[in-house]
Amino acid sequence: MQKLKRLLVLLLVIVTPFLLVACKSAKSPSSQTDKKVTINFFNQKPEITSQYQKLIKIYQKKHPNVSIQLTTSGQGGGAAALQSKFSSGEAPDIIMLGGLPEIDRYKDHLLTLKNMSAVKNTLPRLISGGMTENHRLVGVPVDLEAYGWVINKDVFRKAGVDPDSIKNYAEFVQAVKKIDAQKDELGLQGVFGFNGADTNSITSMSAQFTSDYYQNDQVKAFDSKKFPWEKEQRMKQYLHLVKQYSVKPILSVKYDESIQDLFYNGEVAMIPQGNWVIPTLDGLQDNWTKDNMGMLPYFTKDDGTDELLTGSSWYLGISNDNPSHQKIAKDFINWMYSSKEAQDVIINEMRFVPATKNFNTDRLPDDVSKEIYQVGTSKNAITPVHKQYPNGFANEVIGPMVQRYLVGKTSWDNLKKVVSNQYKQLKEVQSGQ
Amino acid sequence: MLKKHQYYGFILPAVAFIIGIIIIPFISGIIDSFTNSNGISRQFIGLKNYQLLFQDYNFLQSFWLTFKFSVVSVVLINLVGLVFALIVTHKDNWFNNTLKTIFFIPNLVGGVLLGFIWQFIFTNAFKALSVNLGQNWLNGWLSDETTGFWGLVILFTWQMSGYIMLVYISFLNAIPKNSLEASLLDGASELQTFFNVKLPQLAPAFTISLFLTLANSFKLYEQNLALTNGGPYRSTEMISMYIYNTAFVNFQQGYAQATGIILFVVVALASFIQLYFSRKGERS
Numbered sequence: 021m022q023k024l025k026r027l028l029v030l031l032l033v034i035v036t037p038f039l040l041v042a043c044k045s046a047k048s049p050s051s052q053t054d055k056k057v058t059i060n061f062f063n064q065k066p067e068i069t070s071q072y073q074k075l076i077k078i079y080q081k082k083h084p085n086v087s088i089q090l091t092t093s094g095q096g097g098g099a100a101a102l103q104s105k106f107s108s109g110e111a112p113d114i115i116m117l118g119g120l121p122e123i124d125r126y127k128d129h130l131l132t133l134k135n136m137s138a139v140k141n142t143l144p145r146l147i148s149g150g151m152t153e154n155h156r157l158v159g160v161p162v163d164l165e166a167y168g169w170v171i172n173k174d175v176f177r178k179a180g181v182d183p184d185s186i187k188n189y190a191e192f193v194q195a196v197k198k199i200d201a202q203k204d205e206l207g208l209q210g211v212f213g214f215n216g217a218d219t220n221s222i223t224s225m226s227a228q229f230t231s232d233y234y235q236n237d238q239v240k241a242f243d244s245k246k247f248p249w250e251k252e253q254r255m256k257q258y259l260h261l262v263k264q265y266s267v268k269p270i271l272s273v274k275y276d277e278s279i280q281d282l283f284y285n286g287e288v289a290m291i292p293q294g295n296w297v298i299p300t301l302d303g304l305q306d307n308w309t310k311d312n313m314g315m316l317p318y319f320t321k322d323d324g325t326d327e328l329l330t331g332s333s334w335y336l337g338i339s340n341d342n343p344s345h346q347k348i349a350k351d352f353i354n355w356m357y358s359s360k361e362a363q364d365v366i367i368n369e370m371r372f373v374p375a376t377k378n379f380n381t382d383r384l385p386d387d388v389s390k391e392i393y394q395v396g397t398s399k400n401a402i403t404p405v406h407k408q409y410p411n412g413f414a415n416e417v418i419g420p421m422v423q424r425y426l427v428g429k430t431s432w433d434n435l436k437k438v439v440s441n442q443y444k445q446l447k448e449v450q451s452g453q
Numbered sequence: 454m455l456k457k458h459q460y461y462g463f464i465l466p467a468v469a470f471i472i473g474i475i476i477i478p479f480i481s482g483i484i485d486s487f488t489n490s491n492g493i494s495r496q497f498i499g500l501k502n503y504q505l506l507f508q509d510y511n512f513l514q515s516f517w518l519t520f521k522f523s524v525v526s527v528v529l530i531n532l533v534g535l536v537f538a539l540i541v542t543h544k545d546n547w548f549n550n551t552l553k554t555i556f557f558i559p560n561l562v563g564g565v566l567l568g569f570i571w572q573f574i575f576t577n578a579f580k581a582l583s584v585n586l587g588q589n590w591l592n593g594w595l596s597d598e599t600t601g602f603w604g605l606v607i608l609f610t611w612q613m614s615g616y617i618m619l620v621y622i623s624f625l626n627a628i629p630k631n632s633l634e635a636s637l638l639d640g641a642s643e644l645q646t647f648f649n650v651k652l653p654q655l656a657p658a659f660t661i662s663l664f665l666t667l668a669n670s671f672k673l674y675e676q677n678l679a680l681t682n683g684g685p686y687r688s689t690e691m692i693s694m695y696i697y698n699t700a701f702v703n704f705q706q707g708y709a710q711a712t713g714i715i716l717f718v719v720v721a722l723a724s725f726i727q728l729y730f731s732r733k734g735e736r737s
Contacts, residue, residue, distance in 0.1 A: 100701035103492050125493055125704060217596065217684060269593035271685045272576060412703030416511070420686035427596075429686070449705055450491070 058087045059345050059352065062105065062112035064098035065162075065334065067299065071370045075362055079352055086348055111341040113349045116334050117159055119407030120242035121450070123152060123337065130158040131338040136350055138357035141376040143396065145403060148238040150335040155239060159335030160353060163372035166328040166392040167224055167404050169290040169316040170297055172283060175199070176314075178206055179289070188326070189254070189319040193261065199289050200265055206286075210267035213288030215278040216426055217271055219419020225292050226418055227404035228318040229255040231329055234405055241405040247443040249436065254320050256432060262292075263426050270426050280304065290316070294328075295392055298371045310386055330396035331403035332375050410446035417442040486710035492700075495707065502711035511687065512712060515695040522605065522691060523670040529610045530666045531659070534617030539647070541618070542625045553622070557615035564612070568679020571608045575680075598688040601681050605689060608676055613669065617662045624658035625651065660731035667727055671720045692716055 063072055069092045076088045091112065093101035099122060105112055106126065115130075117123050123130065130152070133139050138160050139147075150159025176183050179199045186192050199211050215221050229251040234241040267273050267288060279297050282288045284304055291297075295315070301308050319326045338349045356362045357376060366372050368385050373392045381390045395401060406414065421438055424430040430438075455463075486502055488495040506512050541553045559567065575594040583591035594600040628651060636646045674693040677683070683690035683698075690698070696716065700709035 099704075103701070103704070107492060121704075125491060128493075269596045271596035272593045410703075411705075412698065415702055416687065416698060420684075423684070423686040427685070429598075446703065449489070449708070450703070 056085050056087045057345065057348060058089055059114065059348055060110075060112040061088055061090045061114040061352075062102055062116055063090055063092045064094045064102070064116045064118060066092050066094040067296075068370045071365055074369070075356060075365055078361060078365075079355060083348075086352075088352065111339045113339055113342055113345045114353065115337045115339060116162065117150075117337050118334055120149070120151070120153075120238060121408070121411045123150070123158060123335070124242070126337075126339075127152045127156075127158070129339050129341055131340045131346060133157050133160065133338065133350075136160070136354060138354045141357060141378075143375050143377055145236050145401060146332055146375055148236065149332060149403065149407070150337070151239050153239060153243065159337045160357070161332030161375040162334040162336060163332055163366070163370075164330050164375040164392060164396045165296060165333060165373070166294045166315060166330045166395065167227065168292075168294065168318060168328040170283070170293045170295075171290045171314045171316050172286055172288070172312055173314045174312050175206060175208070175286055175289040178202075183314055183316055186316065187319075187324055188322040189257070190322075192316070192319055196261060196265055208289065209282060209287045210265055211289050212262050212266040213273060213278040213282035213291045214262045214266040214270060215273045215275045215291070216266070216423060217274045219415045219423070221275065221292050222419045222422045223406045223409070223414035224294075224404065225258075225318075226255070226422070227406035228258075228329060229320060231402050231405045232320065236401075236403045238403065238405065238408055242408040245444050245447050247440050249440075251320050252436070254318075258318065259422065259425060271423055284308070295371070295373065295388055298386070298388065302371070309388065313388060315388060315391070325400055327395045327398070327400065327402070328392065329402050329404040330392060331407075333407055410443065410450050413443060413446055417446070482710045483714060485707050486714050488707040489705075490707040490710070491704045492706045498707070502708050503715075505708070506711055506715065511690075512695060514687075515690050515692050518602070518689070519671060519673075519692040522602070522609075522673070523667060525606050526609050526613070526670040527663060527666045529606065530613045530617055531662050533610055533614040534662065535621050535655075537614060537618040538621030538625055542622055553618075556618055559612045559614075560616045562612075564675035565679045567608060567612055568676045571604065571611075572680050575604050595681055596685050598685065601685060601689045605673075605677065605680060605691075608680055609670065609673065612676070613666060617666065620662050620665075621655065621658050624655050628654050656731070656735040660728065660735060663727055663731060664724060668720060668724060671716070671723070 061072070061076070063069060069090065072090055072092075076090060080086060080088065091105075098116075099118065102112075102115065102122075103125075106129065111129055115126070117126070133150075134157050139157065142161060143164070146161045146164075147157065148155075149161060151157050171183055173183065176195075176199070179202050181195045181198055183195075186195055196211050199206070199208070202208075203211075230248045231241075233248040233250050234244070263270065267278075267282060273282070278288070278291050279293070279300055283291045283297075284301060298309050298313070301313065315328055317326045317328045336353055338346060338353070340346070356366070357374075363374065363383075367374065367383060367389070371385070371389070373384065373389045373396065375396075377397075379393060381393050384390050384393060409418070418439055421430065421435045425432065425435050485495065487497060487499060489498050489502075537552075537556045541549045541556070543549065562570070572595065579591045579594055583589055594604050632650055633646065636650050641649065672693055673691055674697065677689065677691050677694050681689040683694055692712070693716075696709050696712045699712060700706045703709075
C-alpha cells in the first residue's frame with residue numbers, strides 16, 4: 021500500500037512539469053500576436069455563426085494585423101449576455117442589437133454612424149429602426165426579413181389552390197376552408213402549423229395588425245405608450261381562424277417541430293414565419309425551398325395592396341468604449357455591406373435578403389428572396405414594429421394573453437384591457453417615469 | 454494545537470470568498486432594490502418597488518404557485534423518499550442495493566437535462582400513448598395549466614426522492630437492531646414496528662429532509678425553465694423564474710432585486726419556523 025502511494029506521488033511529480041509545459045505552449049502563440057488589434061463582435065443570431073466566421077476569415081486575410089473575435093449568444097439569452105459584457109467592462113466593439121429598447125439601454129455607449137458608407141446604402145425606410153430616441157443614428161440593419169405565412173406550395177398544388185390568386189381576407193378564408201375539406205386525402209394534421217408554444221411568433225404575428233399605424237416610423241412606435249388596436253377586428257378574425265384550423269393542442273406546437281416536422285413533411289399548409297426558415301429547410305434537403313416554399317401576406321386592408329411586412333430585426337452598432345477600435349469596426353461593417361465577396365456569402369450562405377438600395381435581384385439565389393426584395397423596396401412597404409414593444413412585452417404580456425385567448429381562458433375584452441395596461445406600465449417603468 | 458495565525462490562515466480564503474461572492478452581492482442587491490436600475494444606470498426611488506410588488510398580479514400569482522408547489526412537493530418527496538428507503542433497507546441483498554442505485558440516479562442528472570428528458574416524455578411519449586391507446590387525457594400535458602403544474606411536481610419528486618431516500622436510509626440503519634428484535638419478540642407486526650419503533654426515531658431525519666426539500670422547491674429554477682419555461686401563458690412561472698425574467702428580459706433589475714429580497718425573507722422565515730417546530734417535535 022505504502023509503495024503504491026509513493027509510486028503515485030512519483031508519477032505525479034514526473035507528469036506535472038509536462039502538463040505545465042503543455043499549458044504554456046498552448047498559450048504562447050497569442051502573446052506573439054500582441055501587435056494585432058483585436059476587435060470583439062457580439063452576435064445574437066446563433067444560426068449564422070459559421071457564416072460570420074467565414075466572413076471574418078476572408079476579412080482577416082486581407083487585413084493581417086486585424087483579428088476579429090466573434091462571440092455568439094442567442095436563443096433568449098443574448099440580451100442578458102450582452103448586458104453582462106457591458107457591466108463587466110468588456111463592451112464588444114461591434115454589437116448586434118435587437119430593436120430600439122435594446123438600443124435605448126446602451127445609447128450612451130453607442131457611436132453615431134451617420135457618415136458610414138454602409139449607412140448611405142441602407143433602405144431609407146429601415147433607418148429609423150437604428151436610431152436613439154432623439155434620432156441619432158447608431159445602427160445598420162442586418163438584413164431584410166419578411167413576415168407573413170410561409171406556405172407549402174406542394175400542398176397548395178395538390179389541394180388545387182393557387183396562392184397567387186388570393187388577394188383579400190375572404191379569399192384567404194376560402195382557400196383555408198378548401199384545403200381543410202381535403203385534409204384527410206392530403207394527409208394534413210391541420211391547415212396551419214401555428215406554433216402556439218412560442219410567444220415570439222405570436223408577437224411577430226401581432227405586428228401584422230399594429231405596424232400600419234406607425235407608418236414606418238420606428239422611433240414613434242418605440243415612444244408610444246399605447247398598443248394600437250385599430251385593426252383589432254381583423255386580428256381577432258385571424259386568431260379564430262388559426263384556432264379552428266391549426267394543429268391541436270395548439271399551445272404544445274413548438275417552433276422547431278412546426279418547421280422540421282409539420283411543415284417540411286407536408287402535414288400542414290402554412291406556418292406563421294418568414295424567410296429565416298429557408299436555411300433550416302434547405303439543410304434538411306438541398307433546394308427543398310425552391311419548388312416547395314412560398315409566402316403569403318396577412319390581409320388587413322383588403323384593397324389589394326396587402327403585402328408581406330419587411331424589416332430588420334437586428335441592427336449592427338459600434339461601441340464608443342474603445343476609440344482605437346472604432347475605425348476598424350467601421351471598416352469591417354462597410355466591407356460586409358459593399359464588397360461583392362462578402363455579399364455573396366451573405367446572400368448565398370446566410371440566405372439573407374440585403375437591406376441595401378439598388379441591389380441587383382438577379383444575384384439572389386431563390387424566388388422567395390427576390391420577391392421579398394421587391395416588396396421591401398416598393399413604396400408601400402411596411403416595417404413590422406414588434407421589436408419596438410417594451411422589454412418583456414412579447415414574452416410576458418401579449419404572448420401569454422393570446423395563448424390564453426386561443427384556448428378560451430380569457431375574453432377578448434379582458435385581453436385588450438390587460439395588454440393595454442401592461443404595455444403602458446412596462447413602457448413607463450422602463451423609460452424611468 | 455493550531456497556532457492563532459495558522460487558524461486564520463486556514464479560514465481566510467474561505468471567508469474572502471464568502472464575502473466576495475455572497476455578502477457583497479447581497480448588500481448591493483439590497484441597495485439595488487431601492488432603485489429603478491436597468492442594469493446599466495440606476496436612480497434611487499425609495500420603497501416604490503416594494504409598493505408596486507404587492508399590486509403586481511403576476512408576482513402574486515407566481516408566489517402563490519411556488520407556495521402550492523412547495524407544499525405538494527415537500528409532502529410527496531418525503532413520502533416517496535421514505536417509502537424508497539423502507540423498500541431498500543427491508544433486506545440487505547443485491548436486488549435492494551441495485552434498487553438503491555436506480556432510485557438515486559435521477560439525482561445525478563442535472564436539472565436542465567432532466568427538464569428536457571421529461572419534456573420529451575410529456576409531449577412526445579405521452580402523445581404517442583394517447584394516439585395508440587385512445588387515451589385523450591394524456592395529450593398535451595405541458596400545454597395545460599393543471600397538468601403543467603403536476604408535470605413539474607412529478608419531475609421534481611422524481612429527481613429529489615432518491616436524495617431524500619439516502620437521508621432516511623442512514624437514519625433507518627442507525628436504529629439499534631436490538632429494539633427492532635425486541636419488537637419482533639413482542640409480536641409486533643411490520644406496520645406496528647414501523648409506526649411505533651422506526652418512525653419516532655426518524656424525527657431528526659424529518660427535520661433535515663423537510664428543510665432540504667422546502668428550501669429547494671422554493672428556489673426551483675432550471676427544471677422550471679427546461680420543462681415548461683413558464684408556459685402555457687405564464688401559468689407555471691415560479692418565483693425564481695419571475696425574478697430572472699424581470700431582471701434579464703424586462704431589464705427591471707431594481708424591481709427584480711426587490712422581489713428577490715422578499716423571496717429571501719419568506720424562505721428564511723419558512724425555514725426557521727419549520728426548523729423550530731421540527732426540533733420541538735424531536736425533543737418530545
